Amino acid sequence: MRYLFIAGLLLLGVFQGICQSQTSANSFIDYQRSFPRISDALKRKQDTLIKQFEEKKLPWPAKYIYLRSFKYDSQLEVWVKYDQNEKFRLFKTYKVCALSGSLGPKRMQGDYQVPEGFYYVNEFNPKSIYHLSLGLNYPNASDRLLADSIQPGGDIYIHGSCVTTGCIPITNGQIEELYILATHARNAGQDFIPVHIFPVQFKNQRSVDYLTRFLKDFPEYTSLSAQMKLAYQYFDKTKELPIVMISKKGNYVVEADLPVEPPKTVKVVKKREPKPQRFFAEEEIAKVVDKLPEFPGGKDQFQAFLDKVSRDMIDYLNEDQPKAYVMVEFIIDKEGKPANARVIKGGNDELNEKLEERFDKMPLWSPAIRTEKPVAIRLKQSIFIEKALTVSSASTSANDR
Secondary structure (H helix, E strand, O other), rough: OEEEOOOOOOOOOOOOOOOOOOOOHHOOOOOOOOEEEEEEEHHHHHHHHHHHHHHHHOOOOOOEOOOOOOEOOEEEEEEEEEOOOOOOOOEEEEOOOOOOOOOOOOOOOOOOOOEEEEEEEEEEEEOOOOOOEEEEEEHHHHHHHHHHOOOOOOOEEEOOOOOOOOOOOOOOOHHHHHHHHHHHHHHHHOOEEEEEEEEEOOOOOOHHHHHHHHHHHHHHHHHHHHHHHHHHHHHHHHOOEEEEEEEOOEEEEEEOOOOOOOOOOOOOOOOOOOOOOOOOOHHEEEEEEEOOOOOOOOOHHHHHHHHHHHHHHHHOOOOOEEEEEEEEEEEEEOOEEEEEEEEEEOOOOOHHHHHHHHOOOOOOOEEHHHHHHHHEEEEEEEEEEEEOOOOOOOEEEOOOO
């Protein structure tokens, strides 16, 4: 079998860090500390991180870190280890607080998609407009073969500020923690911090069911999904990174010797009757726009709307449901009118019905613009609802970046 890259040394982060000699023991940390945001973050966060490592009986600092992101589940896992021969251990899971696009890989500039595949951190940005950010090596070798040859897109980051149009956003406090962990690992010699972006958390049956339905509509995505699942299963079983190669056609090939899993019994759940929906021909829904629609009053007013909705929905949580992470999909038509709101993840029947009603009754937006004309576009919005504390995500994202 012929492949472009054997073992995915640079592309995939399987090579867990080539320890190179440095001019001084702390040269990279010293360089990062010269930036005010990093210096302040180290003062605020490092002692807390050290205590958290001690509580989990983990040596500080981690010399190797590995990041797993799950798009549909809105999660970012941080795995760490101190020695190259150790197994990775889970340190923390962050909630990705804003989403953009749908399942599937990124294939062109402006499609608002979060990439899917095997990447590594190739940039530390202490002056990011999103507080702090870690850049990913998109497009990688696979993307350069399969994405648009002229405009594949780029500038994919893990960053703060909870807003995105195709990246992986977490809170400012969380990106400070992650940036410090990555800085220490880089300083210890891990030049290629692996970041694997999966479509779903394959242990979550509801997420797997959604992926199965998605593949029926987009069967061309089946091969990539299968390789991603194999890589997930290998790490989940061994706590070691899989060997991933790239074929001449740009497809990932994961080498992992795993037993065939027996088919799982899918629990049948009775669902509420679907509400009437406005009809939109598929060609009416823009995939790419020059300007996204805008809530009246802008982002601040939309955030205020989300905060109020999140608070109002607390009363509809079940008694045994202290919190819910809900994702709503809706359309803003070419007149700016909201339509066809539906909950695609989370909640419960009563909560989802009330939430859809609130989104359908939003005021008129300024519509999306494409080639100087208003067009309809499908959006997704995530909302976190909690009885003790209410937090909602901070951005609206296009269904296809």
